Amino acid sequence: MMKSTKHGLWLLALLPALLHADVYQWTDQQGRHHYADHGNENAKVLNIDPGVAFFRVEKVFDGDTILLSDGQKVRFLGINTPEVAGRNKSAEVGGEQAKAWLKDKLEHRKVFLQGDVEKQDKYQRTLAYVFTEDKEQINVELVKRGLATVNIYPPNLKYLEPLLAAQHIAELAKLGIWADEAYAPLAAELLDENNYQGWKRITGHIRAVKRTAKHSYLQFSDTVSISVEPMSVDLFPPLETYVGKDVEVRGWVKRSKQRFAVQVRHPADIVLR
Known part of the structure; x- marks a missing residue:
């Protein structure tokens, strides 16, 4: 098995065919990365998530809707954030705060999606749980900060428990909307x-x-x-x-x-x- 950085990258491209075996990575004294199907004392097993596709976030519309580099408009599953001002709708308290946080967190960065039972809503938006490259789930983070509330649409129940747990934390701590008189x-x-x-x-x-x-x-x-x-x-x-x-x-x-x-x-x- 090739071990140089260049050949290691080639190896990573073939990972779907090698999923029956562990893939090891280590860095030598010159800072070069090496990959192989066997390790040494300094090697670690790569945590490979097969089939994950990453997308660049091109635009944040509001606290729970984004546009991806491939043209997908994505509506976050399981949550709702207050509205921002737009055509035929008025701004709601907390809407701009949620949008600003999401924009700072995701705009022009890469994300990957997980779906649930329903793939699109009536507006043809992709329904998804959105994750950063380091696997932080943004739906849960918005709720945990009091920027969003849990909004369950059965049969989409995949992350019901962590979403409700995050809301309980935000409510007890009186974060975001839970401290605002507009939502008393x-x-x-x-x-x-x-x-x-x-x-x-x-x-x-x-x-x-x-x-x-x-x-x-x-x-x-x-x-x-x-x-x-x-x-x-x-x-x-x-x-x-x-x-x-x-x-x-x-x-x-x-x-x-x-x-x-x-x-x-x-x-x-x-x-x-």
Whole structure:
């Protein structure tokens, strides 16, 4: 097996054919790198991740959407960051901070992607968990810093646990949005047409379960409820177990005349108080 740096690079190009064997790397006294299928006392086994493709980040649109060098527009899975100002949308508190952090972290640097069950969203954006060259997962890092909230869309559940753990850390430490008055919990009885827009934390006492042909509802009152998405209802415990409990629900509110419903897709969207 060739051991020089030049031939070592050639060896690395053939790694997919050599995955049955370890590949060793070491540096000699002249600083030259050597590669072989056997080692010496100074050699270390290379940690090879077969099939990983790296892409250069050309542009950061906001805190959870980027453009790659191959033209892919990537939407980060499992999270949501506040909006930045754009066409037909207003800026939300924390949006520019999330974008600035992501831009400093990734713009013009290389990343690799991991997908989940769904590969694209309705806007034809690639859905992915985004990693740096040193395997730092950016989705989790955004949440851990309080720049993003966990936003679960079943069936994409691959990194649910680390994302929720990161959010717990940020919330306890009151980082980012968890310290901002704009995202403070709002009592269900105070929800109205003037304050329902955007991502919300709504608190209250669950009084009843209501079911229709399409949806199931946990009712704070006759006018404010939690709407459980039909495709996700099997992920939840029996909805009757929420009755009589004080909860905080996190998500977006849908308004229909003078009725308001917070839409949820996963039990993690509802926190017992």
